Amino acid sequence: MLVLGPIGFLSPALLWALAALPVLWVLLRAVPPAPIRRRFPGVALLLGLKDDDSTTDRTPWWLLLLRMAAAALVILGFAGPVLNPDAVPEDQSAPLLVVVDGGWGDARDWPQRLARLETAISEARRDGRPVALVQLTDPPPEIVWQEPEDLADRLPGLSPRPWEPAADAHALLASILPEGRFDTLWLSDGLARAGQEPLARDLAARGRLTVALGGRAMRALGPAQIDQGAAVLPVLRAQSGQQAEAEVVAHGLDPAGIERELARTTARFDTDARRAEARFDLPPELRNRVTRFQIAGETSAGATVLAGDALRRPKVAIVSDSGRAEGLELLAPDYYLRRALDAHADLIEGTVADVLRAAPDVVILADIAQVAESQALSDWIASGGLLLRFAGPHLAASDVGRDRLDPLLPVRLRLGGRSSGGTMSWGQPRGLAPFDADSPFAGLTIPSDVTVRAQVLAQPGPDLAQATIARLSDGTPLVTRRIVGQGQIVLFHVTANAEWSSLPLSGLFVQMLDRLAVAGRPTGGEPEDLSGTTWVPEKVLDGFGALNDAVDMPGVPGERLGQPVGPDLPPGLYRSDRSLRAVNVIAQGRELMPAEWPAGAVIEGMSRSRELPLKGWALAAALTLLLADALASLALSGRLSRGVAALVVLALLVPAVRPAHAQQEDRLIRAAGNVVLAHVVTGDAEVDRIAQAGLLGLSRVLNARTSVEPISPMAVDLERDELSVFTFLYWPITADQALPSAQAYLKLNRFLRSGGMILFDTRDADIAGFGAATPEGRRLQAIAAALDIPPLEPIPPDHVLTRSFYLLRDFPGRHAGRTVWVEAAPDDAEQADGMPFRNLNDGVTPVVIGGNDWAAAWAVDEAGRFLRPVGRGLGGERQRELAYRFGVNLIMHVLTGNYKSDQVHVPALLERLGQ
8 A cells, every 4th residue: 555645545556647647638639630721712602601510629728637637536546545544564464462551541531442442453354463452450471362353352341440550560561572573552541650661662672563542631539638627639630731620529428318419629730730639628517428529520440539437527425524623634534535536536525415416426435434324325336336435443443344244334344443552463564465366456566665554354254355355464354345236335444544554645545546446537547557457348449430339359458458459459448347448549649640652653542533435536526527528528519508508407406405305205214114212303402412312322221121122213393394203202391492383283283183192391300390480391381382282180100101111109310209290080080899000091191291301311322321410329320220211111101002001901801701
């Protein structure tokens, strides 16, 4: 192939014929030959006569140029011109290696990457080249060349991972590169990573290296931090050089447990900055509800940040008998507790009865022996609360838990206490023993200066060892725990102040509270603090940023959480006891940098210009010029009459007019011979687009779930289109759409009387009932005034629409829970014995009216992606599913009528058959 700019030629040897055009010019110039002049007196008798056939003495230059252009087009056409020809490698037999980053950076334009990959495989199949595919997020142990057909079968199973290629992925691929020459296509997300440049140089040295990059700027979201009570998230970008903005959205649960957008803010990039900040200054109550942050419009795991417990300030209630006298704050039982918790928890004060009304996460009793609200506190613990108790003089002197196990203690206690220098004394204060592997404090480093001088002893028993989660060096319990229902009771056998031990003076005290999910620090604990713990994944992110259930995934050691995500640690939510930790894709301090490629690499976009053969166009143009040449020759000879010219012009115009008319006829024929869902054109481009996409989504669901196989939806112009070929019309109502003409109303009423159905959708959630108070509702009333519509009523529970295919009680769209109106049942409709529904009208309800915006809930693009959000989380998915089911029921009702109401006649039919 010869490539000249954007045009290539499949048979370039034929282009040598262009060199003969000057010879052709001379020949055409010489024909016809110039007449010979002879003087003859008798010619005078012929003067004044007109010859019908005349011959010019020389061909005009413009006619010669026309013929030369026609000849040149014929030569170019047979040379096989191609616009935007695919690049042909120097060695068409060389294998093709396709490298895909395959991480979260590919997720935003994954369909385009798959399309580019399919194009590459198709070209390799055409050229007979073997192909190998490597996804850097899952590198293979070796590279195996395959037939393009075999590799094409693997494409549907490819998906982007929610992590990046590992640090050694590029070096690993470089080490397994096969010997010999091969070409490489690298589908890159455009981010620079360690080992990327050396690998690119190695690939360029083996053959042609083509790098395909996405067209959109790469952006990501870093983990949230707390700054003066506000949540601050770094927004990252790879390309700098101009000012830009990014909207960040905070999602969370509303009081009903449905995920919604809670807040939105804008992060602004300076010209040379690759980092900006998104700041959310939210009230504590609202901040506690945040579950995730996301860059608006970005669908990747890197643009999503999960919150976990990092932003949540737990409610901690501290109950203490002792007041804090002025100047003696250090001796107060709750002083060190407040210092440890005040910055990261909402502290509540009051009696036990008062604090329980505030629904706290933790209740701390600092040296409280007797609790009057014992039963209420026990019920709160059983429902998931954490009761944290500290010993002290009051508890040691009481008889609580001596004779029997107290409901609010984890173990039985011995009378009195133990201290250095006492009856049951140590020779000197005791240190702490290393924490057991199954203890929540496992892995914490015990400072050597932490000692205990006094404690409340636990009563020995068979269950004491299991209840003990921290011991002193002599083996006596320091912290005990008992599980009660969904909650737990924990007792520190020392005081919460420094009276009995130096534990509250150390950092270990805060770490132990953190492990018990009391001191919820914004970072969720440093990685070294998590050593010895096990975290079980609850939800994990996929590459597109969607949160899914973690099914049968093993637990992860706590120290692994501080390391980069990967196959053994996908980003998501991990739980340990009562703590929920978020593991996100972008680590703290990460920067995005653009990749640099070798000088010999070919850089191109993800989408390629389609190869377009021009042979037909060239020959058609040549034929047109030859036709023009014939007409010009006739004109010069005087044999082209006006009638012939008119016929020629008419012949040229008729083909241009007929296709539109023929297309309209073909459209009506297709609608008449198939099931087609149609929507009324409103004049609002966006509303019409969503209506078309909504009917496309419903048509696909009907094809997948029922025996109905609709063809592509159609748009209907009430003024020009024939309605009799349709059975169902979806009519979205806009506030300013024009009223139909009188002729259109005649067609609409004929359509309704002949069994057709119109679904009127005001799209306003019918907030006033029947849409009366909204602009769309008022426009619907004006439109429906001239229509032959029967009396209406809200859908009764036994209407056929509730059971024509699915059993339904609600009919939501993008909006939920509003009334839908149908033709009222006749007054004489009765319920047959033994049947759960009445014998309703035999025909199809001609109109269905509502405002739930069904098309927006059904709407999908050509790739099957939803175009409009419906609710949040699982509740939204369920609502969309119910919207599809309502659409299926609607179409089945249109096509089959009220056949299910005929079931009321089943007893009579069975009786006749029995006779």
